[in-house]
Amino acid sequence: MTWHLLLVEDEASVREAFALRLGNQGYVVQTAASGEEALALLRSYEPDILVLDLVMPKLSGLDVLARVKQTSPHLLVILLTARGTVKDAVEATKLGAFDFVAKSIDMEDLQHALNRATEFLTLQRQVRLQSGQESARYALDRVIAKSPTTQSFLARVRELAKNDRVTVLLQGETGTGKQYMGRVIHFNSARAHKPCIEVDCPAIPRELFESELFGHEKGSFTGASGRRCGLIEMAEGGTVLFDEIGDLPLPLQTKLLRVIEERALRRIGGSTTIPVEVRFMAATNRNLKEAVAKGEFREDLYFRLNVVTLTVPPLRDRREDIIPLAEQFLARSALAFRKPVRTLGESAVAVLSRYQFPGNVRELSNLMERAVLFCSEESLDASHFPSDVQDSPVTSSIGASAPLSVPAGWLDPALVQLTFRVGEQSLADLEDRIINEVLRRTGGNKTLAAKQLGITRWMLDRRRRR
């Protein structure tokens, strides 16, 4: 499992050194140089653990802790101090800190606290699974399926939920809901009370991949200070869902194939074979057949995964679902942001009904979230959407979408025009539009899109999830 960590430390040298070491240990680290910066970041970013320096110039660690606990009561906070007192420690505990540790160059105490925190989070997730909250969220009768396309798609999902040993390959454009549908299959199957472990292939650093997936024995490589069980083992009895399986490094494809075929694995450095009883699912927006032809994906693994292929339809092929989905996202965001908005006004319905949604359900969900954030009335109308969405042209049949226009007369097909109204759109909005356009032009190939944008695959994913 990959853990996201926000490190708040005002001394640049300490911040950078700690971030580097924690990053090398597999944590995904974001940093902030002050309490104020951390609070601003936490409005849009949800780490698993917050590591806070106690003594900072304006807002102290305790001030930040008090504020964070009001908005995110379950976030685990570790306070770091070079010269803290018992009084500070007592105060931190009262405010709900998870731990209070000494700041040292070797980070020894912090390491122990982080180990405890990640163990606690793993356990908490298992308990949450058992409590059935997720099962209710992904119940088949709660999936919006107004359109005939989604209805027939769900009929196949229902069958696959019943047959809980069949391996499934979920295909579809970016943001169509492949992972979401994978969860629907899991939580409606006999495995629902067991873990559903998602492996985000592009997000796991290559050098850690094998150990994340298969686990390791103590001392099997430098840094393997204890025995660790891998994600596949953790899913025992349940499902492992590989997101963007096309990004699985080739050597690991061979190993995974063996595990699927033999239903058993060996941890790195281990001498015993451990049987695994899990269902495997994989999602991709790449054309895996093409990847096989190019030698980037193993053909035998492709056939192993491709026992049943489910293609999640793009939103433009199930337009009847747009408004009910928008209403669901509106209700969810209004609750999360404590906003008075309750309904979609006529003008908003009109805009949503004609917009093409190149980014599919994810784009609709993000669009509604932002619109709700800027709405202080009871009814949300078109003016709450960004201008390019408001001004999107009416189309009767929606084929390839073009959110950024190519002006007439421009001969170079790689040239696009980006227009925006100053004061109405944030940098993040513009970034989203550029990313969506590049993804559209690469046919949803995220690796290629990231390359064209000059960022890493991981950064692309983080930005899209923002």
Ligand SMILES: Nc1ncnc2c1ncn2[C@@H]1O[C@H](COP(=O)(O)OP(=O)(O)OP(=O)(O)O)[C@@H](O)[C@H]1O
């Ligand atoms: N039918 C649905 N009902 C409610 N929410 C949905 C539905 N389908 C997708 N979503 C939401 O839309 C977002 C994108 O879905 P998801 O991550 O499953 O897409 P994806 O196809 O796996 O995307 P990518 O290819 O980019 O990884 C998620 O927040 C998900 O919860």
